Amino acid sequence: MALKFPIFMDAQSTTPVDPRVLDVMLPYFTERFGHPASRNHSFGWEAENAVDRAREQIASLIGARDPKEIIFTSGGTESINLALKGVAEMYREKGNHIVTTAIEQRAGLDVCKRLERQGFEVAYVPVGADGLIDVDLIRRAITDKTILISVMFANNEIGTIQDISSVGKLAKEKGILFHTDATQAVGKVPVNVEAMGVDLLSCTAHLIYGSKGVGALYVRRKGPRVRLAPMIDGGGHERGMRSGTLPVPLIVGFGRASEICREVMPEESARLAKMRDRLQDAILSSVDEAYLNGHPERRLPHNLNISFAYVEGESVLMGLNKESALASGSACTSATLEPSYVIAALGASTELAHSSIRFSLHRFTTGEEVEYVGRRTIEVVQRLREMSPLYELAKEGVDIKSIHWKAE
Numbered sequence: 339m340a341l342k343f344p345i346f347m348d349a350q351s352t353t354p355v356d357p358r359v360l361d362v363m364l365p366y367f368t369e370r371f372g373h374p375a376s377r378n379h380s381f382g383w384e385a386e387n388a389v390d391r392a393r394e395q396i397a398s399l400i401g402a403r404d405p406k407e408i409i410f411t412s413g414g415t416e417s418i419n420l421a422l423k424g425v426a427e428m429y430r431e432k433g434n435h436i437v438t439t440a441i442e443q444r445a446g447l448d449v450c451k452r453l454e455r456q457g458f459e460v461a462y463v464p465v466g467a468d469g470l471i472d473v474d475l476i477r478r479a480i481t482d483k484t485i486l487i488s489v490m491f492a493n494n495e496i497g498t499i500q501d502i503s504s505v506g507k508l509a510k511e512k513g514i515l516f517h518t519d520a521t522q523a524v525g526k527v528p529v530n531v532e533a534m535g536v537d538l539l540s541c542t543a544h545l546i547y548g549s550k551g552v553g554a555l556y557v558r559r560k561g562p563r564v565r566l567a568p569m570i571d572g573g574g575h576e577r578g579m580r581s582g583t584l585p586v587p588l589i590v591g592f593g594r595a596s597e598i599c600r601e602v603m604p605e606e607s608a609r610l611a612k613m614r615d616r617l618q619d620a621i622l623s624s625v626d627e628a629y630l631n632g633h634p635e636r637r638l639p640h641n642l643n644i645s646f647a648y649v650e651g652e653s654v655l656m657g658l659n660k661e662s663a664l665a666s667g668s669a670c671t672s673a674t675l676e677p678s679y680v681i682a683a684l685g686a687s688t689e690l691a692h693s694s695i696r697f698s699l700h701r702f703t704t705g706e707e708v709e710y711v712g713r714r715t716i717e718v719v720q721r722l723r724e725m726s727p728l729y730e731l732a733k734e735g736v737d738i739k740s741i742h743w744k745a746e
């Protein structure tokens with residue numbers, strides 16, 4: 339089949355809406371436009387039923403016992419805000435300490451920064467060179483004032499999957515609430531809040547082939563019953579935790595998207611991992627001084643993150659961006675040209691953090707696209723290296739770090 343350009347390989351920033359998802363959404367924009375809180379007519383009942391069905395579909399994807407534990411929000415960012423700020427405000431009397439990791443997505447880190455300004459103390463647990471947290475470091479970071487542990491399920495840049503069950507077990511043992519930002523993991527790998535001891539979980543529709551603008555926060559109702567201070571006050575929707583009229587068409591799509599993910603996950607993740615591995619092998623076997631970022635096995639099936647020494651990630655993207663869409667660092671932070679803090683947290687040099695490229699595959703990625711992007715990436719990196727004096731010096735055996743650069 340002929341390739342269609344540009345090739346989208348940035349599926350950890352967002353995904354296209356699956357046509358099957360769009361199909362079920364459309365009627366809720368037009369003939370089924372009722373308000374789910376309208377209790378006294380059939381338009382309202384129809385909308386409420388549709389929302390409840392979506393709650394069930396999402397609950398089932400993440401292993402929640404009760405669909406009422408799903409609170410709809412505008413997306414992952416809002417869910418994370420509600421979880422962290424909601425716990426901080428509600429449990430402030432109990433303590434003012436939070437444990438999280440250094441590689442959370444910006445939403446998690448920025449909320450923590452704000453809470454610090456409001457008098458909270460936050461421990462940012464570092465990760466190892468493979469991006470995995472050591473659960474023992476979390477244990478040691480806990481104090482008698484800790485009210486919340488927040489650890490992302492899978493990282494948005496390097497795809498590393500954390501040992502969520504062990505963190506959940508630790509949180510239970512200590513009687514501390516546990517939130518996970520599972521925005522990148524839900525729908526891609528098995529997630530089960532009951533089996534993993536998760537009390538709060540953030541996710542979003544647009545990363546699982548649903549629409550942008552809708553997300554969910556799982557809030558445990560039993561063992562323990564988690565209470566949250568709302569961030570948005572109003573009509574008391576969503577059990578008082580998030581007021582505002584629900585975007586029914588988006589929610590219906592989110593539900594269907596979850597249902598499809600649940601059905602196809604084993605086949606899809608195996609297929610994407612196989613293509614991803616082919617891409618990785620093609621690049622690493624042709625380009626010297628190219629390094630895989632993150633854990634080689636414990637990572638999302640559709641993620642590949644590689645640093646190419648002696649070239650800027652941004653330059654590689656510029657060489658490719660007419661024909662393919664990739665990311666350097668995280669799309670959520672690439673408005674700034676700071677090196678990736680996630681790659682830096684692995685202990686990589688600033689140069690290697692600047693030179694990372696993220697390839698992320700999706701449901702509709704084809705083998706031809708993978709083959710093409712791999713070949714073109716190799717060509718662009720090799721061309722940039724031919725123009726790089728640093729690469730030339732390194733090839734001549736000069737230790738780049740020993741060079742003293744003169745300004746004049």
Ligand SMILES: Cc1ncc(COP(=O)(O)O)c(C=O)c1O
Binds near residue numbers: 351519541
């Ligand atoms: C790990 C992670 N958390 C949170 C978010 C924010 O989600 P949203 O875009 O739905 O606000 C993203 C976005 O890509 C993400 O990758």
